[in-house]
């Protein structure tokens with residue numbers, strides 16, 4: 001396990017839902033944190049009966065029990081960084097936000113999980129506003145996919161240009177960095193490079209783009225959880241936001257590529273978090289980075 005400059009083991013907490021199939025949610029988060037050699041802890045907001053074919057049921061944990069778990073972790077183990085995933089309902093968002101305000105923690109990554117790949121809602125529709133009002137002001141980084149970005153900014157995103165506008169508008173709600181993920185973007189949104197999947201990062205008033213080859217596979221269950229947990233782990237290790245995203249993007253690419261041929265489940269198979277941690281990501285001068293052949297390349301666009 002990695003240690004901080006103060007000498008203690010780096011501790012990351014995920015506040016999210018359980019995926020019984022092990023591909024997304026708490027399970028993906030803990031596997032990813034472990035791969036990044038960060039000590040992972042978990043507060044469960046919900047249990048899903050879930051597999052690679054879809055979600056068969058959801059059991060919501062009470063807000064009181066969510067609070068109890070948070071206190072158990074905080075009073076004994078301590079927390080260097082927090083990531084939130086599936087938060088299910090308004091009361092749980094409120095409980096989590098109150099707790100984060102009380103402990104006054106700087107490194108908070110919000111993955112605004114709303115809908116599972118098969119279409120099952122993982123957050124009640126009426127809770128989106130409370131997520132915006134209470135949680136976003138506390139976030140250092142938020143990682144919406146295009147559909148979640150539309151919910152947060154309140155208008156439809158029709159092209160890559162709109163993604164930029166949405167990132168600026170979501171940043172105005174509080175997060176220091178907004179990452180609009182490219183997994184759901186149609187290939188023709190990225191001019192001249194339809195084979196790339198591009199994540200757009202807006203931080204400090206500037207845009208940076210992280211691209212990789214788009215792996216031709218339907219086995220992408222848990223990509224969002226894995227990606228945000230990799231960012232969380234790198235932030236916990238002391239990396240900058242751009243370094244963390246660079247490492248996470250390279251890792252998720254390898255994790256999706258490895259899972260392409262494996263036989264876990266009959267449906268949307270999970271990503272493979274045993275993929276290697278990429279070599280160090282060094283921000284360069286360009287704002288467009290492409291991960292190719294195991295290393296980062298700078299490309300002008």
Ligand SMILES: Nc1ncnc2c1ncn2[C@@H]1O[C@H](COP(=O)(O)OP(=O)(O)OP(=O)(O)O)[C@@H](O)[C@H]1O
Pocket residue numbers: 024116117144145146181182183184197198199212213214215216217220221222223224225227249252253256
């Ligand atoms: N086919 C692919 N090949 C390579 N990388 C991918 C692919 N699909 C998604 N990614 C990457 O995976 C990460 C998650 O993106 P995505 O847009 O799929 O998130 P998500 O929809 O929140 O995921 P989830 O379905 O787990 O909720 C991003 O870094 C994205 O670029």
Ligand SMILES: Cc1ncc(CO)c(N)n1
Pocket residue numbers: 016017018019024025026048050085086113115116117122221222223224225
């Ligand atoms: C528990 C859980 N969290 C997040 C997602 C989104 O991938 C999912 N399918 N299940």
